[in-house]
Amino acid sequence: MQLKNDIITQAGFHPGLPAAYIRKGAEYFDRYDKTIIAFTMNVKIERPESVYELVDLIPEYKADVFKDGKWKVATYKDTIKIDFGRRFGVRSCMPMDMIEIRAMPELFGFRETGVYTTGFNWFVDYVLFPLMMLSQMVKKGALRHFWAKSLIWGLKTFSDAEEGIVFLLQADGEKDGRQKTVKILSEHDNAYDFTIIPVIACLKQYFDGSIRKPGLWMMGHVVNPERLLVDMEKMGIKIQTQITNR
Numbered sequence: 001m002q003l004k005n006d007i008i009t010q011a012g013f014h015p016g017l018p019a020a021y022i023r024k025g026a027e028y029f030d031r032y033d034k035t036i037i038a039f040t041m042n043v044k045i046e047r048p049e050s051v052y053e054l055v056d057l058i059p060e061y062k063a064d065v066f067k068d069g070k071w072k073v074a075t076y077k078d079t080i081k082i083d084f085g086r087r088f089g090v091r092s093c094m095p096m097d098m099i100e101i102r103a104m105p106e107l108f109g110f111r112e113t114g115v116y117t118t119g120f121n122w123f124v125d126y127v128l129f130p131l132m133m134l135s136q137m138v139k140k141g142a143l144r145h146f147w148a149k150s151l152i153w154g155l156k157t158f159s160d161a162e163e164g165i166v167f168l169l170q171a172d173g174e175k176d177g178r179q180k181t182v183k184i185l186s187e188h189d190n191a192y193d194f195t196i197i198p199v200i201a202c203l204k205q206y207f208d209g210s211i212r213k214p215g216l217w218m219m220g221h222v223v224n225p226e227r228l229l230v231d232m233e234k235m236g237i238k239i240q241t242q243i244t245n246r
Helices: 017-028 048-062 106-107 122-136 144-158 191-207 225-234
Strands: 006-009 031-042 064-067 068-071 079-081 088-096 110-116 164-175 178-188 215-218 238-245
Touching: 006 238, 017 106, 017 178, 017 225, 031 064, 031 079, 031 106, 031 238, 106 144, 122 144, 164 191, 164 238, 178 191, 178 225, 191 215, 191 225, 225 238
Parallel strands: 006 215, 031 110
Antiparallel strands: 031 164, 064 068, 064 110, 079 088, 088 110, 164 178, 178 238
16 A cells, blocks of 8 residues: 555555564563464455465465574474464464564564464365476466366365454563463454455554654554554454463
């Protein structure tokens, strides 16, 4: 989105929300040790053109994670399990790149962070994606429409019937001399709405002048995290915050 001399980019929920949620998490700690962003979703897609970008990106997959105070290239060993609550339960998650969180370790001083996501279903993850990668290795861009149609069929045939999305922050640190864990879990029945709602919440802050700044900004860096979550909740996203002292 662009108005006058201000440009806000990387808007939506991924990118868009990871850095904002990490910044929100900082409010709960005197010392911020670790923070993980994770999301999973089940979505029905009708048109092959809607997944062309995903098909194109599969052979270029790469991810970094921040562990022990430094960034490193992620491998299968960096897969983690996350509890996504009643809707999706515990699922394995793999790292993904998200440029907006690169500045967060230096900003808050934690030792570990990353953005993680689940796959789609067993057929798409372990049958279709490997075949698509082999095809792209032979010829980049080959069978693009065929693979897009196959992906949609795989999602419709093998995914759960219930649609929805869960996005969460899971953070550890210290407050008033006590160790604590904070989990902010956000969910919605529709992944498309979940993408649009954060953008609208960001625009509300822009139009009232509270985040107007000249230059180029990422949404997750410029929004007020507290107000963003409040406005998202008003627009239908369910948000729960769980705090556990240890």
